[in-house]
Amino acid sequence: MKESLLKFLDKILIITSEFPPGPGGIGNHSYNLAKNLAEKGLDISVLVISKYLFPDDKFYENCSFQVIKIQNNNVIRYFKLLFHITKYILINRKVKFIISGHLPVILFGNIFRFYSKDIIGIIHGHEILMGGKIIKFFTKKSLLKMDTLIAVSKFSKDKVLEAFNHPKIEIIRNGFDKKRFEGLVSKENLNMKNINLITVGSVSKRKGQRNVIKALPTLKLKYPSIKYHMIGNINIKNEIKKLVTELKVEENVKFHGYLNDEKLSYLMNHATIFVMLSENLLNGEVEGFGISILEANHFGLPVIGSQKCGIEDAVKDRYSGILVDNKDINHFVNAIDEIINDYEKYVGRAKHWSKKFHWEDVIDNYINLIDTQ
Numbered sequence: 186m187k188e189s190l191l192k193f194l195d196k197i198l199i200i201t202s203e204f205p206p207g208p209g210g211i212g213n214h215s216y217n218l219a220k221n222l223a224e225k226g227l228d229i230s231v232l233v234i235s236k237y238l239f240p241d242d243k244f245y246e247n248c249s250f251q252v253i254k255i256q257n258n259n260v261i262r263y264f265k266l267l268f269h270i271t272k273y274i275l276i277n278r279k280v281k282f283i284i285s286g287h288l289p290v291i292l293f294g295n296i297f298r299f300y301s302k303d304i305i306g307i308i309h310g311h312e313i314l315m316g317g318k319i320i321k322f323f324t325k326k327s328l329l330k331m332d333t334l335i336a337v338s339k340f341s342k343d344k345v346l347e348a349f350n351h352p353k354i355e356i357i358r359n360g361f362d363k364k365r366f367e368g369l370v371s372k373e374n375l376n377m378k379n380i381n382l383i384t385v386g387s388v389s390k391r392k393g394q395r396n397v398i399k400a401l402p403t404l405k406l407k408y409p410s411i412k413y414h415m416i417g418n419i420n421i422k423n424e425i426k427k428l429v430t431e432l433k434v435e436e437n438v439k440f441h442g443y444l445n446d447e448k449l450s451y452l453m454n455h456a457t458i459f460v461m462l463s464e465n466l467l468n469g470e471v472e473g474f475g476i477s478i479l480e481a482n483h484f485g486l487p488v489i490g491s492q493k494c495g496i497e498d499a500v501k502d503r504y505s506g507i508l509v510d511n512k513d514i515n516h517f518v519n520a521i522d523e524i525i526n527d528y529e530k531y532v533g534r535a536k537h538w539s540k541k542f543h544w545e546d547v548i549d550n551y552i553n554l555i556d557t558q
Contacts, residue, residue: 196228196279197555198270200293202286204233204252206244208387208418208443210359210476211286211309214337217362218283221548223249232270234289270296281305281555284331287312291320294327305555306331310341310473310495313348325349333554337474338498344471355554358498360547361479361539369450370484380404380411380525383456383486385449385477388419388440391470393462393491393511395425400514401434404521413460414452416441453484458524462511463491475499478506482539487531489520505538506531 199219203212215231223229229250236256245252282297284290285307297304306328313324325348328334334354336342342356386392394415404411419425419440429438441452459481463472473495478488488506490496500506507520524531 196230197222197281197283198230198232199283199285200232200234200289201284202233202235202288204231204235204254207235210386210474213476214307214309214359215285217360217544218285218548218551219250220248220362221544222551225548225552227552234286283307285309287315291316291324291327294330295323297330304331304333306334308334308336308341308345308354308473310338310344310471311469313341313344314469314471316469321348335551335554338495340471340493340495340497341473357547357550357554358542359474359476359479360542360544361476361483363483363539363543365446366450366480366483369447369454371454380408380458380521381414381456382411382458382460382521383414383416383452383481384460385416385481386461387417388415388425389421391464391466391472392417393464395428396462396464396511396517397460398425398428398432398434398438400517401437402432403514403518405434405437407518407522411437412439413437414439414441414456416444416449416452418443450484453481453486456481456484456486457528458521459486459488459506461488461490461496462509462517463494463496464511465494472496479539479542482506482535485532485536487524487528487535489517489524501534501538505535 199215201211201215203209203215205212205216219229219231231250231252233252233254281303282293283305284293290306290312294304294306316324328351329349332353334345334351335357336345336354337357337359339356342354345351345354382397384392384394384397388394397413401411401413419442429435459478461472461475461478465471471494472491475490475496478490478496478499481488482505488500490500490506490508491511492508497508500508502508507523509516509520
């Protein structure tokens with residue numbers, strides 16, 4: 186959209202269930218959406234509704250937009266939330282809403298319809314699948330009140346359309362911030378005898394680290410010194426460490442916890458393949474896309490990811506990586522072999538693929554959509 190048109194756009198309030206410096210893909214997406222819209226000259230505010238909020242620090246000082254944080258752990262907090270929203274609307278009058286995250290999506294489609302005709306909902310995938318019949322009823326009702334739905338992957342769009350028809354649903358795939366790793370990318374030549382697998386994301390059932398660990402005994406037969414590095418908070422600590430002990434792969438597994446960008450970049454530069462064997466859980470948790478996959482590609486890491494989830498949009502099969510059945514150990518092992526045998530080609534294609542997902546390009550799709558509301 187032409188720069189001259191930006192001044193005619195209304196104020197935008199982004200409401201999200203996650204936000205940095207806390208972890209989470211939704212928070213990463215919400216932050217970069219707000220940051221890039223603000224850099225284009227739009228008037229942006231962000232309302233964060235979460236049980237887990239971090240104290241004010243230097244992170245918020247650097248934001249070019251207002252951030253309001255409210256914990257959703259009791260009823261009083263909800264009255265405070267409604268007060269902030271009403272106050273914001275009365276002051277700004279014309280407001281466009283962008284709603285992201287499970288709780289905001291359930292609640293606010295119906296509420297905001299009284300205030301604005303310009304409501305955009307971001308669908309990451311789990312919003313449609315999580316909860317019982319009552320939750321799903323209110324989610325559907327809320328989403329149908331929104332003018333436009335943006336799905337972050339074809340997988341997410343398909344899940345919406347399986348549940349109900351919406352008059353306007355678009356796909357705008359996630360992006361990543363290449364500036365975040367500026368000066369930190371320096372992929373080194375690797376000795377292929379020392380294979381380093383890496384996953385970035387909370388250590389949880391959904392992220393599928395268990396599936397990688399289960400394959401390690403088989404992988405050790407071919408690559409005795411193989412290492413698997415897990416970066417992220419451990420949500421299933423006892424279960425995952427018990428599995429490591431039972432399979433006798435303690436020497437092959439390394440838990441790093443949460444790392445800053447400099448330490449993360451060091452491991453990315455020394456890794457061989459990024460793996461994300463995510464699972465679609467019965468409670469509705471799914472991988473809607475996989476931003477960390479694009480970040481890994483930026484470092485020149487080929488990716489092995491799960492089929493039948495949003496990762497299919499983040500990995501170009503047999504180009505930037507390989508898609509596999511997350512429960513099929515042989516499929517996973519064969520994928521590693523295939524990448525290793527043609528490693529330089531996969532590295533080059535991974536870097537090339539990541540360039541399609543820079544936020545400075547992705548944001549234009551959002552601006553064009555907002556301008557037509």
